[in-house]
Amino acid sequence: MRVRVLIADPEEYLLDLWRNYLERHDYEVHTAVNGLECVSKLRECGADVLVLEPAIPWGGGDGVLARMNEEPDIPRVPVIVLTYGRDQGVLYRLAPFRVRDYQRKPMPLRRLEECIRNVASSNSAVTTQTQEGCLLLGDAAAGWERSHRREA
Numbered sequence: 001m002r003v004r005v006l007i008a009d010p011e012e013y014l015l016d017l018w019r020n021y022l023e024r025h026d027y028e029v030h031t032a033v034n035g036l037e038c039v040s041k042l043r044e045c046g047a048d049v050l051v052l053e054p055a056i057p058w059g060g061g062d063g064v065l066a067r068m069n070e071e072p073d074i075p076r077v078p079v080i081v082l083t084y085g086r087d088q089g090v091l092y093r094l095a096p097f098r099v100r101d102y103q104r105k106p107m108p109l110r111r112l113e114e115c116i117r118n119v120a121s122s123n124s125a126v127t128t129q130t131q132e133g134c135l136l137l138g139d140a141a142a143g144w145e146r147s148h149r150r151e152a
Contacts, residue, residue, distance in 0.1 A: 003120045004028040006047035008038040008064065009082070010056050014105075018051075021109040027116070035059025039067050042074050048120050051080045051112070053105075054090050061090075065097035078119050082107070 005027050007018055015031040022029045030045045032038035035058040042050065042064075054061030061081065068074045078100040083090065091102070100119045103112070 002026055002028045003116065004030070004045060004048045005051060005116055005120075006030045006032065006038065006041055006045060006049070006077075007051040008032040008035070008056050008061075009051075009053040010034065011053075018109070018112060022113060022116070025113055027113075032056075035061075035064050038064050039074060042068065042077070046075060047077050049080065049116050050077050051082055051116065054081060054083055054094065055085065062093045062097075065094060065099075069097060078122075080115055080119055082112075 005022060007015060007029065008031070009015055010033050012033060015033070019029040019031060028045075030041050030047065032041050033056070035056050037058075038050075038052070038056065039059070041047070050064075052061045052064060056064070059067075065079065068076055076098060078098055079094075080101045080103060081090070081094060081099055082103045082105055084105045100122070101115055103115060
């Protein structure tokens, strides 16, 4: 079964690059350039994983995740946050949500595919937001903070 991925990022050239790579590796890829489009596509495509840039216009990443948690017609899928930002506030704004991984742009295409595969395969055992999901968030956040400290 093909993994369905929704990637929400305002940079259309990156969306095209990621889509082409992931489709060659047998993923079904949907894209969105803003928060409104992302919420709409979450309803339509039945994504298995959401790759989300927190700084997307029209709602932002935290707005998308809030709608996902509040509206029963939007599936609650695991999220990979992919951002250029160094703002640790992103971690705290997104902490209540089902974020499984934090990654920094730019990242190698192969690494993105590995992250999606790992999150999709671990999602088959997790159907609702659980304490385990919070632990995964904590681990992802700790790794993200460590990588930022190394650059400082």
